[in-house]
Amino acid sequence: MNAIRFPQPAVMMFCVGLICSSTASAQVAITGKTVHTMSGPAIANGVVVIQNGKITAVGPADQTAIPAGLKVLEAEVVTPGLIDARSVVGLSGIFNIKHDQDQLERSSPMQPELRAIDAYNPHEKLIEWIRSFGVTTVHTGHAPGELISGQTIIVKTTGNTVEDALIKSPAAVAATLSSSARKRDKGKSPGTRGKMMAMLRQEFIKADAYREKLANAEPDKQPERNLHYEILIDVLDKNVPLTVTAHRAQDIASALRLAKEFDLDLILDGGAEAYLLADKIKAAGVPVILHATMIRPVGDAKNLSFETASHLVQAGIPVAIQGGYESYVPKVRVVLFEAGIAAANGLTFDQALATITIQAARILGIDAKVGSLEVGKDGDVALYDGDPFEYTSHCIGTVIEGAVVHDHPR
Amino acid sequence: MRIQAVLFGLGIMLLASSAAAQEIAQAFVGAHIIPIDGEEIDNGVLVVQHGKIKAVGPAGSIPLASDVQVHDVAGKLIMPGLICTHNHIGGMGGADSSAPIQPDVRIYDSLNIHDSGFKRALAGGLTAMNIMPGSGHLLSGQTVYVKLRKADTIEDMFILDTKGQPMGGMKMANGTNSRRDAPFPGTRAKSAFLVREQYVKALAYREKIERASGDAKKMPERDIGLEALLEVMDGKRIVHHHTHRADDILTVIRLSKEFGFRVVLHHISEGWKVAEEIAKAGVPCSVIMIDSPGGKLEASYLAFETGAVLEKAGVKMAYHTDDWITDSRLFFRSAALGARAGLSRAGALRSLTLSGAEMLDLGDRIGSLEAGKDADFIIMSGDPLSVYGKVLQTWIEGQKVFDRGDSKDRLYAVGGYGAGDEQEPYFCCFDQEGENN
Numbered sequence: 059m060n061a062i063r064f065p066q067p068a069v070m071m072f073c074v075g076l077i078c079s080s081t082a083s084a085q086v087a088i089t090g091k092t093v094h095t096m097s098g099p100a101i102a103n104g105v106v107v108i109q110n111g112k113i114t115a116v117g118p119a120d121q122t123a124i125p126a127g128l129k130v131l132e133a134e135v136v137t138p139g140l141i142d143a144r145s146v147v148g149l150s151g152i153f154n155i156k157h158d159q160d161q162l163e164r165s166s167p168m169q170p171e172l173r174a175i176d177a178y179n180p181h182e183k184l185i186e187w188i189r190s191f192g193v194t195t196v197h198t199g200h201a202p203g204e205l206i207s208g209q210t211i212i213v214k215t216t217g218n219t220v221e222d223a224l225i226k227s228p229a230a231v232a233a234t235l236s237s238s239a240r241k242r243d244k245g246k247s248p249g250t251r252g253k254m255m256a257m258l259r260q261e262f263i264k265a266d267a268y269r270e271k272l273a274n275a276e277p278d279k280q281p282e283r284n285l286h287y288e289i290l291i292d293v294l295d296k297n298v299p300l301t302v303t304a305h306r307a308q309d310i311a312s313a314l315r316l317a318k319e320f321d322l323d324l325i326l327d328g329g330a331e332a333y334l335l336a337d338k339i340k341a342a343g344v345p346v347i348l349h350a351t352m353i354r355p356v357g358d359a360k361n362l363s364f365e366t367a368s369h370l371v372q373a374g375i376p377v378a379i380q381g382g383y384e385s386y387v388p389k390v391r392v393v394l395f396e397a398g399i400a401a402a403n404g405l406t407f408d409q410a411l412a413t414i415t416i417q418a419a420r421i422l423g424i425d426a427k428v429g430s431l432e433v434g435k436d437g438d439v440a441l442y443d444g445d446p447f448e449y450t451s452h453c454i455g456t457v458i459e460g461a462v463v464h465d466h467p468r
Numbered sequence: 469m470r471i472q473a474v475l476f477g478l479g480i481m482l483l484a485s486s487a488a489a490q491e492i493a494q495a496f497v498g499a500h501i502i503p504i505d506g507e508e509i510d511n512g513v514l515v516v517q518h519g520k521i522k523a524v525g526p527a528g529s530i531p532l533a534s535d536v537q538v539h540d541v542a543g544k545l546i547m548p549g550l551i552c553t554h555n556h557i558g559g560m561g562g563a564d565s566s567a568p569i570q571p572d573v574r575i576y577d578s579l580n581i582h583d584s585g586f587k588r589a590l591a592g593g594l595t596a597m598n599i600m601p602g603s604g605h606l607l608s609g610q611t612v613y614v615k616l617r618k619a620d621t622i623e624d625m626f627i628l629d630t631k632g633q634p635m636g637g638m639k640m641a642n643g644t645n646s647r648r649d650a651p652f653p654g655t656r657a658k659s660a661f662l663v664r665e666q667y668v669k670a671l672a673y674r675e676k677i678e679r680a681s682g683d684a685k686k687m688p689e690r691d692i693g694l695e696a697l698l699e700v701m702d703g704k705r706i707v708h709h710h711t712h713r714a715d716d717i718l719t720v721i722r723l724s725k726e727f728g729f730r731v732v733l734h735h736i737s738e739g740w741k742v743a744e745e746i747a748k749a750g751v752p753c754s755v756i757m758i759d760s761p762g763g764k765l766e767a768s769y770l771a772f773e774t775g776a777v778l779e780k781a782g783v784k785m786a787y788h789t790d791d792w793i794t795d796s797r798l799f800f801r802s803a804a805l806g807a808r809a810g811l812s813r814a815g816a817l818r819s820l821t822l823s824g825a826e827m828l829d830l831g832d833r834i835g836s837l838e839a840g841k842d843a844d845f846i847i848m849s850g851d852p853l854s855v856y857g858k859v860l861q862t863w864i865e866g867q868k869v870f871d872r873g874d875s876k877d878r879l880y881a882v883g884g885y886g887a888g889d890e891q892e893p894y895f896c897c898f899d900q901e902g903e904n905n
Contacts, residue, residue, distance in 0.1 A: 154762060154764055154765070155765065184762065187760050354792055355588075355883060355887065355888055356792065361885045363887070364883055365883070386763050386764070386793075387762070387763030387764065389761075389762040389763035399798075401856075403882065448855055448856075449804030449808055450804055450808045450853055452808065
């Protein structure tokens, strides 16, 4: 009876299941010795009140009334629910076998028409895993590794269906300008960096022509619907941002060049060598969803630095830190840990926490809803028994829209 | 020419003075000292000379000679250099794809000591490690125990046994990584059979040697692979065995009993399920700490709690980096996350040092700060189990080999342009394509 000898994993899954299904009362108050609202200075002995899933009050305990009948949770440190600004969780599963890997379709190098909502599995174990460390919102979807791999979505880390979990779809179109998008087989494109850019440019030019055709055709002579170009038009119209995964400085420069030519709403993803181009990134007004601090220094990311987040923040660039994509282990990274290493390498505590809360929300365009503890925002909260970034602290609770979705030290 | 002569002379003088510096004792005064084999010392003194530790104790308890070189390390922390029982740095390449069992291959014949991985390891406070071939084979070759000394060749890093031979173990693996197309096994039972067959062969080889009783003419033809397996069965070479699933762990224990080899169980994602059986077998464990379960089927039940469960069951446990799997600069994290999940502080600190040393038969030489042991230690800015604690200096045998204050050393500690290698590691199951590219 293994489960009895070491019951945590089995029991954990069971309990969370129970909690998820009994979220009727989305009414809860959370008290913290320190409450990091991320909308102002931290509050000592603070309270967050959540009713009907939304934050209805935040303030010092002596000035904030807790309505009668509310369940009260206590913690040493309270933060907004964490946001993983770029992941593939829910598409890339825990087992890492063919059947649970839906993050990358290899049949063609450019498939922006692939929707993440059609591939996201809200029951994936790894979602439960990151939730237990305080992650409440994830920007996830098609992985880097093809020139345009597909679309992304933003979801809450609960929900029985993708529709339950969904905040935004499509959140972005994911492009890659780095070695992984390069084909090594003879006769296959793109085989070089130059060809990658040529293909992307040609595709946006075609999308633009299709947009023109749509605009100019008589209502009864509209061209056939083209799902591929429809989403690229959304990108050209800046309705949907383009994320470009690029680690090497030269690839980051290419991404900036592309965005300038087509006037795109660009979000840089990865950015291992972004410290070499901070001025140019800043001048272009482009935010960076930085690679997980602890990814391996191999391949295009071989020159990564633990201090990149600090460099970029100091340069005034909006920075979020991502969990990212791993082809092996760890199958999902925990942004809490990744921001912690950045906090130990140049970022202040507040700056580091911002990269996985309010700054992530701003970059993703969801800051009216999540990312800070403010009245009117979703009741998404993480509870810790100490400095959240310390290795030996625990996430003791996770609350999503007022429902307790994790409730034991992890 | 004259200038050159002067410079040359200066060089000689510098060399001479640094040699002299090795001879006088050095005292590190005022730090919080974690000796590992005893209580932590709040305001301590560490005295080293001739590459060895002379004395450790509370400040004032150790008389310092007048010619001792004193290092004021007040406010800092000193503990033994970290020891990693399982590492893949140095561009290692052991067994090739020709066969599943290749005991003839020595990993040290493949290592590039200029690999940046060694520099990152020093930045992480590692002073000794077991460098191993990968896990894509049932038996992928001989491992090597090294000290991360300044070196020109891998020989300069060797740890020698009493006969002057380089120390090392044997890398074995079971479970999914070594299950591949023929000639590799396709199932677990076939995996175990192939291993048993090979050990039986080695036993027959030994019998032939014994029957020859010294007569060179009757001796069998030398087989360096079987020789290495005999070293395994003679207990000279410890088997370092990759194994994840609970049943695979028990298979390793079964085979080690059958052939009498000494074994350290490595990774053991599901070790928590069979901690009592492991304890009963008296087998030590070197645990991998990964930020999430999965990534491969057999690691789906990996848990942060493994270290704590093993400690409670009375199993000797260490952590390892498995570097490139986890970064040597973050080795402390593994033990600290273990502590997060219930491992004691003392157990966590021992798991990075003395326990690892013992798993490499080096417990009497390294792994703790004790008089007579090698002067391998690190100076830290803060607590080793805190994310904010940093390795400031790493010392091996009384020589400073890493200094965070040095800009070159710092590049490897933190990363940055030029810190990366061209060389990539070889793993059986690691998709380089999808990783960071």
